[in-house]
Structures are given as C-alpha cells and as structure tokens.
Amino acid sequence: MLVPVFTHPSCLKHDPGPGHPETSARLEAVLGRLRTEPMVALREALPAAVESLTTVHPESYLATVRAMSEQGGGALFLDTVLSRDSWNAATGGAGAALAATDHALDGKGHAFAAIRPPGHHALAGKGMGFCLVNNVVVAARRAQALGRQRVLIIDWDVHHGNGTQALVETDPTIRYVSLHQYPWYPGTGAADERGVGNVFNVPRGPGKPASLYVGDLWSAIVAATTNWNPEVVFISAGFDAMKGDPLGGFTLEPEHYADWTTRLRDHLPSAPIVGLMEGGYAPQRLAEGVVSHVRALA
Numbered sequence: 624m625l626v627p628v629f630t631h632p633s634c635l636k637h638d639p640g641p642g643h644p645e646t647s648a649r650l651e652a653v654l655g656r657l658r659t660e661p662m663v664a665l666r667e668a669l670p671a672a673v674e675s676l677t678t679v680h681p682e683s684y685l686a687t688v689r690a691m692s693e694q695g696g697g698a699l700f701l702d703t704v705l706s707r708d709s710w711n712a713a714t715g716g717a718g719a720a721l722a723a724t725d726h727a728l729d730g731k732g733h734a735f736a737a738i739r740p741p742g743h744h745a746l747a748g749k750g751m752g753f754c755l756v757n758n759v760v761v762a763a764r765r766a767q768a769l770g771r772q773r774v775l776i777i778d779w780d781v782h783h784g785n786g787t788q789a790l791v792e793t794d795p796t797i798r799y800v801s802l803h804q805y806p807w808y809p810g811t812g813a814a815d816e817r818g819v820g821n822v823f824n825v826p827r828g829p830g831k832p833a834s835l836y837v838g839d840l841w842s843a844i845v846a847a848t849t850n851w852n853p854e855v856v857f858i859s860a861g862f863d864a865m866k867g868d869p870l871g872g873f874t875l876e877p878e879h880y881a882d883w884t885t886r887l888r889d890h891l892p893s894a895p896i897v898g899l900m901e902g903g904y905a906p907q908r909l910a911e912g913v914v915s916h917v918r919a920l921a
C-alpha cells in the first residue's frame with residue numbers, strides 16, 4: 624500500500640542560523656530518500672489555520688512567533704531561534720501533520736509527515752528546544768475533534784517530550800509513552816512522572832545495547848494499552864536515538880524503527896498510525912530511519 628508523506632515547502636526555509644544543528648539539510652536528506660521509494664507518495668499540505676493551533680497554544684504566543692518572524696526573526700528562547708520564514712514553516716509543518724491525521728482518520732491507511740521544525744518540546748505559551756508548535760498535540764486534538772477520543776502518543780525521540788507531557792498530563796483521554804535518554808536535555812521525563820496515570824516514561828542511560836531500548840519502550844507501550852484501546856496512534860518520530868547522532872547517546876539502527884512499527888500494527892490492528900518527524904541530527908542517518916519507519920507503514 625502506498626504511504627502518503629505530507630510536507631510543506633516552507634519547512635525547508637526555516638533557518639535557526641549558522642552552526643545550529645536543526646538545519647534544512649535534515650529535511651532535504653529525508654525528502655531526497657523518500658523520492659526514491661516506490662511505495663511513498665509525497666504530498667504538499669496546506670498550512671495549518673491559526674484556529675487549529677489555538678486548541679494547544681494561546682493566540683498571544685502564536686502572534687508573537689508570527690510577528691517576530693515577519694520582522695526577520697530572532698531568539699525566541701535560548702536555542703529556539705526564528706528566521707523570516709519560521710512562522711510559515713511552523714504552520715506548514717503543523718498543516719502537514721494535520722493532513723496526515725485527516726488521511727489516516729478517513730480510513731485511508733497510515734501516514735507520515737516529513738516536517739521541521741520539530742514540536743515535542745514546545746509548551747503551550749513558549750517555544751523551546753528548536754520547537755515552535757507542538758505538532759503532535761495539535762494533531763491529537765484534531766483527532767479528538769473528529770471523534771477519536773482515546774489517543775496514544777508514542778515518543779521515540781532521544782529527548783523527552785516535555786512539551787507534550789505538560790500539555791496532556793492532566794488529560795486521561797491521551798496516553799503518552801516516551802523513551803528517552805536521561806538525565807539529558809530537557810531534564811524532565813523521570814519514571815515517577817505519571818500525570819494522571821496516563822504518562823509512561825522510559826528514561827534510560829546512553830550506550831546500552833539497542834535491544835534494551837527496543838524492549839523497554841515496547842513493554843511500556845504494552846502497559847499503556849492494557850485494558851485501554853487507543854483509536855489512533857501518533858508517533859513523535861525523532862531519529863536522534865540512532866547510533867552516532869550528535870545530540871544523543873543511544874544505539875538504535877534503522878531496522879529498530881521498522882520493528883516497533885510492525886509490532887504496533889500487529890498489537891493495535893484497528894488504530895491508524897500517524898508518524899510526525901521530530902529530531903535526528905545526522906541528516907543521512909535521519910533519512911535512513913525515516914525510510915525504515917515509513918516502509919513498515921506500507
């Protein structure tokens with residue numbers, strides 16, 4: 624089955640500046656590889672409307688990001704830096720996430736969004752960790768608006784999705800399962816952070832065998848879905864947990880993303896899967912990881 628991969632051209636134009644690891648070369652590498660994949664259909668999404676972002680972010684925050692971009696950019700917060708195209712990249716990326724969500728919830732099969740900047744560190748009123756809009760929570764709220772109440776978010780980026788956790792930790796309709804290096808940026812994600820029983824953190828140290836990371840995330844997914852059947856699965860699909868990534872110390876290889884994806888399809892056969900690109904800072908490795916995941920969605 625063809626897997627649609629949604630993207631937006633503005634995602635290539637966001638530029639956090641020289642020396643910053645979150646470069647357009649990341650997405651260029653991903654799109655270059657996906658264009659050679661026979662089972663992938665690349666599609667351009669429309670930008671997200673502001674009303675679809677205010678389900679997660681206050682209008683005042685969005686207006687600040689927009690105004691700062693339109694004035695040429697600047698540092699929103701520490702290493703979260705805007706350029707002139709950043710607002711369009713953020714709404715383009717969120718639009719691609721929503722298009723992938725709409726596709727999957729329309730019964731047309733699994734989908735992926737190849738987007739940047741990433742989203743899982745973004746808090747309601749504050750961009751953080753290269754992230755401006757929390758794409759996965761925006762997409763989860765769209766799914767709920769379309770009638771899918773029980774939403775599972777799996778986050779296999781090497782960093783804890785502090786923004787996602789903060790946005791869902793009081794909401795039992797969403798379960799959040801995250802494997803991440805710990806202690807590490809952003810400092811959150813301890814195992815005893817359980818929200819209202821809906822947060823399942825899997826903090827692990829660097830340099831362990833890949834089988835440990837694969838098995839431990841899988842055990843947490845099984846725990847989160849025991850007697851709780853999600854109607855849609857979102858993946859905060861970062862690929863910076865791969866061996867050699869400059870921003871992480873995990874040891875995963877491309878095949879491990881295919882392994883998780885295949886297990887998820889078998890374990891939750893009635894739930895569509897929507898993968899949203901997060902981190903991954905060695906562009907060719909990122910591209911290999913994305914392709915492995917997307918192939919397993921076909």
Ligand SMILES: [Zn+2]
Nearest residue numbers: 780782863902
């Ligand atoms: Zn990351």
